[in-house]
Amino acid sequence: MGEGVLQSSSKGWRDHCVVTSPSPWRFASSRTPTPKQVVFADNLKRDNLQSMLGGIDKVDLVVGIGSGVVTDAAKFIAKAKNAKLLQVPSTASNNACFTRFAWTFENGARIPEREIPAPVEIIIDAELVDSAPARMNRAGAAEILCSHTALFDWRCGRDAGLDVQWDEDILQLTLGELADLENYAPDIARNSRDAFIKILEVGAKFAKGFTTHPKARFNGGSEHILAWGLEAAGNRVIHGEAVTLGILLMSHIQGNDPEKAAGVVRAAKMAYKPEEMGVTWDDVERVVLNLPEAAKLVPWYTVLNEFEKRGAEGKKDLAERYKAAKAFVLNLDS
Numbered sequence: 018m019g020e021g022v023l024q025s026s027s028k029g030w031r032d033h034c035v036v037t038s039p040s041p042w043r044f045a046s047s048r049t050p051t052p053k054q055v056v057f058a059d060n061l062k063r064d065n066l067q068s069m070l071g072g073i074d075k076v077d078l079v080v081g082i083g084s085g086v087v088t089d090a091a092k093f094i095a096k097a098k099n100a101k102l103l104q105v106p107s108t109a110s111n112n113a114c115f116t117r118f119a120w121t122f123e124n125g126a127r128i129p130e131r132e133i134p135a136p137v138e139i140i141i142d143a144e145l146v147d148s149a150p151a152r153m154n155r156a157g158a159a160e161i162l163c164s165h166t167a168l169f170d171w172r173c174g175r176d177a178g179l180d181v182q183w184d185e186d187i188l189q190l191t192l193g194e195l196a197d198l199e200n201y202a203p204d205i206a207r208n209s210r211d212a213f214i215k216i217l218e219v220g221a222k223f224a225k226g227f228t229t230h231p232k233a234r235f236n237g238g239s240e241h242i243l244a245w246g247l248e249a250a251g252n253r254v255i256h257g258e259a260v261t262l263g264i265l266l267m268s269h270i271q272g273n274d275p276e277k278a279a280g281v282v283r284a285a286k287m288a289y290k291p292e293e294m295g296v297t298w299d300d301v302e303r304v305v306l307n308l309p310e311a312a313k314l315v316p317w318y319t320v321l322n323e324f325e326k327r328g329a330e331g332k333k334d335l336a337e338r339y340k341a342a343k344a345f346v347l348n349l350d351s
């Protein structure tokens with residue numbers, strides 16, 4: 018981790034395939050050994066990934082150099098090729114390099130590819146991260162702030178008597194990171210390189226919990242289910258920005274101190290307006306009203322399952338709460 022680290026850490030790469038996209042590769046190609054193959058990944062459709070696999074020879078190591086799509090494509094390819102995986106995230110905009118599944122899509126449906134090999138190394142090059150658009154890096158703060166709503170959902174699961182691997186140490190670690198985020202939010206707003214690296218460091222800390230406590234939803238709950246709906250509604254929605262809007266709406270719907278979440282969003286200058294991410298408020302409403310249905314497809318429990326259990330009355334309650342939450346978000350502008 019640090020500056021120049023990509024160059025120094027990549028010296029031993031041999032017989033490797035690089036999965037990347039044009040701008041991170043412009044940075045990385047002159048700093049790393051020549052790969053056996055380079056493939057550019059720009060979407061996660063399963064048929065596209067499958068045909069990509071056909072063009073890749075047997076390799077020992079798959080190196081992902083890029084952001085969300087590239088990271089997940091590299092995971093998918095490493096698993097399919099039975100190769101080692103190494104990740105070089107090019108932005109702080111998402112925590113994909115720390116999770117053990119890859120998102121793929123088929124006919125618009127989101128399909129997790131599970132049991133991805135654990136990366137042998139995650140290289141965080143400060144200069145590479147700093148060369149990404151600042152807006153993407155700021156959006157990464159949502160991958161920490163999402164614990165605000167996720168902890169609420171995790172409690173819902175515990176209170177419903179489910180096995181959610183409730184764990185006081187993970188709870189305290191997460192609360193500590195949420196509190197700390199308030200401290201460096203102004204640094205994120207002024208696009209501080211150190212603050213962006215810090216976001217990735219927190220991702221790495223949370224990653225341990227993902228492995229030891231896979232059922233504990235301390236980082237990623239109902240706000241992510243909402244965000245995935247927004248990502249499907251738009252064309253090129255930045256994950257962290259969709260999550261940010263998800264946090265604002267869901268914390269209000271949960272009755273879970275939305276002002277606190279909004280304070281961090283404002284302080285860090287994270288984007289959250291639908292029009293900024295290329296979706297409309299009509300899209301948002303459609304996504305939110307469908308959440309109880311969407312939640313049934315997700316293997317973990319959130320407040321959304323409680324709306325679903327209550328049937329028509331729950332739907333009506335959600336619609337009313339959404340109205341109030343939307344008004345709250347619109348008010349943040351003024």
Ligand SMILES: [Zn+2]
Pocket residue numbers: 111112160237241256260
């Ligand atoms: Zn996320």
